[in-house]
Amino acid sequence: MTLIDLDRVPEPSPAAGLRPPPRRYRLAGLLLAAVLLITLGGAEPGAAVRWRYLGLAGPMDVVEMPLRLAGGNAYTASSRGIARELTAWRMDPEPERLWTSAVPIGAEYEVGRGLFGGVTIQQAADSVLVSEGYTTTALDVATGRIRWTMTNSLTLLDSGSTGVVVERVFRPGTEYDQASGDPGALYFSATGVPHTEPPIRTEVRGVDLVTGRTQWTATPGGSVTVDPVPGAPAAVLITSSQRLTLLAGATGEVLAETALPERDGAGPSTGTVAGRVALVGYEQSGTQPGWQSGYDVRTLRKLWDRRWPQTPGEIPVCVGVICSAARGEQSVLDPATGEPAWPVTADTDLELRAGSVLETRADTDLPVRLADPLTGRTRIDLTGWDSVVRSAPGRTLDESLVLRRDHEAGRPLFGVVLPGQTEVRLLGAAETASTECAADERHVVCRDEHGLGVWAYRI
Numbered sequence: 506m507t508l509i510d511l512d513r514v515p516e517p518s519p520a521a522g523l524r525p526p527p528r529r530y531r532l533a534g535l536l537l538a539a540v541l542l543i544t545l546g547g548a549e550p551g552a553a554v555r556w557r558y559l560g561l562a563g564p565m566d567v568v569e570m571p572l573r574l575a576g577g578n579a580y581t582a583s584s585r586g587i588a589r590e591l592t593a594w595r596m597d598p599e600p601e602r603l604w605t606s607a608v609p610i611g612a613e614y615e616v617g618r619g620l621f622g623g624v625t626i627q628q629a630a631d632s633v634l635v636s637e638g639y640t641t642t643a644l645d646v647a648t649g650r651i652r653w654t655m656t657n658s659l660t661l662l663d664s665g666s667t668g669v670v671v672e673r674v675f676r677p678g679t680e681y682d683q684a685s686g687d688p689g690a691l692y693f694s695a696t697g698v699p700h701t702e703p704p705i706r707t708e709v710r711g712v713d714l715v716t717g718r719t720q721w722t723a724t725p726g727g728s729v730t731v732d733p734v735p736g737a738p739a740a741v742l743i744t745s746s747q748r749l750t751l752l753a754g755a756t757g758e759v760l761a762e763t764a765l766p767e768r769d770g771a772g773p774s775t776g777t778v779a780g781r782v783a784l785v786g787y788e789q790s791g792t793q794p795g796w797q798s799g800y801d802v803r804t805l806r807k808l809w810d811r812r813w814p815q816t817p818g819e820i821p822v823c824v825g826v827i828c829s830a831a832r833g834e835q836s837v838l839d840p841a842t843g844e845p846a847w848p849v850t851a852d853t854d855l856e857l858r859a860g861s862v863l864e865t866r867a868d869t870d871l872p873v874r875l876a877d878p879l880t881g882r883t884r885i886d887l888t889g890w891d892s893v894v895r896s897a898p899g900r901t902l903d904e905s906l907v908l909r910r911d912h913e914a915g916r917p918l919f920g921v922v923l924p925g926q927t928e929v930r931l932l933g934a935a936e937t938a939s940t941e942c943a944a945d946e947r948h949v950v951c952r953d954e955h956g957l958g959v960w961a962y963r964i
Contacts, residue, residue: 553964554921556933559948562600563956565592572952574896574945576628576646578603579957591635593649596948600959606649608635608642629714630666634659639696643717653717657695660731662739662754667720668712669741669754671695671731673704692728703728709743711757721757725750732778734802742783742802744776749783749805763805768796778802779827780857782840786813799827799843809843821849822867825857826878832867837881847881858893859906860925861885865893872908875922884927890920894944907944907962917942919949921962932962 562579570582579594593603625636632643632652641659643652659668672695681691681699691699707729711721725743734740739754744765751761765773768787775786783805787796797813800806814830821832828835829845833852836845849855852867861875861884872887887908894907905921908929912918915938920929932949935942939953947963 554923554930554932554962555964556919557961558936559596559959559961560599561956561958562594562602565956570624572941572943572950572957573624573626574943574948574950575626575633577945577947578628578633578646579943579950579959580626580633581952581957582608582624591644591649593633593646594957596950596959597961600957603647604649606644606651608644609640609651609654627661629661629668632666632714634661634668634714643714652715655712655717659712660733661714662733662741663735664737664739664754666714667739667754668714669731669733670710670712671729672708672710673728674706674708675700675704676702709741709752711741711754720755723750723752723757730776732776732783734778735780740803742776742778744773744783744785746772746774749776749785749800751803751805761803761805763800763807765798769793773798779823780825780840782808782827784827789813797843799840808841811838811843822854822856824855826855826862828855837862837878839879846879847876849881859904859922861922863893863906875906885922885929887929890929894919894942894949896944905944905946905963907949909942914938917951919960919962933960935960 573580582591589608591608592605595601595603627634631646633646635642642654657670659670661668679700679702681701692703709723710719713720725745729743729745732742741752743750749763769790773785774788777784781802783800783802785798789795794812794814798810799808819832821828821835827838836848839846853864854867856863862878864873872890874883875885890908891910908920909917912934916934918934919932937951937953937958939951942951949960951958
């Protein structure tokens with residue numbers, strides 16, 4: 506049995522509005538929050554907050570990419586015919602334009618489809634990486650000078666200055682006819698082309714993010730999944746139908762390896778990483794449910810096995826937590842034992858944020874609560890907040906959660922949950938009617954017709 510490589514990163518849906526608290530309570534609430542912030546802001550090292558307006562950056566051209574924050578800078582993009590320009594904006598000590606650079610368009614660009622589908626911007630070392638579709642471009646973060654471009658998907662590791670690309674080589678004549686709709690397992694190339702047979706060869710390459718050069722190459726063979734391992738040192742987990750292999754991100758050296766047994770006469774069909782657990786899945790055989798096994802992602806020691814019923818229904822979004830069953834019927838599993846820890850009865854999506862599990866409504870993306878990861882007990886009720894201010898990709902457990910709700914005259918009001926805290930700290934209102942805002946560990950940025958308004962909230 507070979508592996509099926511799946512797209513596991515859904516795009517977040519836009520948040521819906523929620524009626525704010527009655528107007529007559531707002532002023533008193535803000536004054537009380539201000540007193541609490543002054544009194545308690547410095548009580549915990551690294552946890553002090555203070556809402557400050559840093560200024561307005563702009564004007565800017567018409568933009569086609571959602572506002573992105575990475576490495577302490579903000580990024581916007583505009584189009585010139587079929588060309589695109591990326592602009593970097595400094596936020597501290599006051600916002601200003603740093604540079605504008607033309608970014609190559611990938612080979613997959615089609616006239617009439619638009620330039621910006623899903624664009625990811627991340628900073629690694631002194632490079633900013635712009636990924637769209639199956640094209641990644643690295644620019645010097647200080648000058649905007651292009652360092653390299655590759656027509657391949659690139660995955661950043663959690664630490665270090667290395668990324669990983671996966672190249673799959675298929676037998677000629679196996680490309681899937683998408684117009685046919687024929688059933689069966691599909692296997693995807695590095696550029697998203699489906700095939701009806703597994704690859705005859707797979708290459709996993711570690712790439713230096715400054716130079717774009719290959720630092721190491723591993724050839725596990727066949728069809729595999731490749732996942733970054735959370736934390737330091739940087740590492741990569743490869744799941745094949747025979748074994749789990751942990752590689753050092755910087756060198757490609759094999760750090761650990763373990764054989765995977767067959768279940769009901771077949772090897773595993775899926776592999777992924779959820780927090781500190783590597784999940785290996787086996788498809789069901791006849792009327793028997795499949796199996797799922799959990800392994801420690803660093804030592805590859807087996808933690809547990811469980812029967813894995815493939816319940817019909819919509820698959821829930823669970824980021825950093827392990828879920829079972831279909832949406833509306835799932836439970837969160839204890840990562841140490843694989844046993845159900847607490848039920849999730851509503852149609853909600855789950856994500857590890859600020860040391861807790863964030864529940865949001867699946868239909869509206871409205872935040873519901875922050876729950877204890879092991880017990881499901883409510884830590885913070887998020888009733889009254891309209892949305893989560895989205896942040897850079899990959900920000901989860903150890904970073905802040907910024908919230909917003911409508912305020913007077915359509916202005917947004919912001920609050921923050923710091924990692925490990927059990928309260929929402931009210932920050933303040935922004936003098937903008939913009940619905941497009943982003944946040945990182947120190948800033949909130951909103952874009953409107955005047956430009957980019959920037960506020961700082963961490964001291």
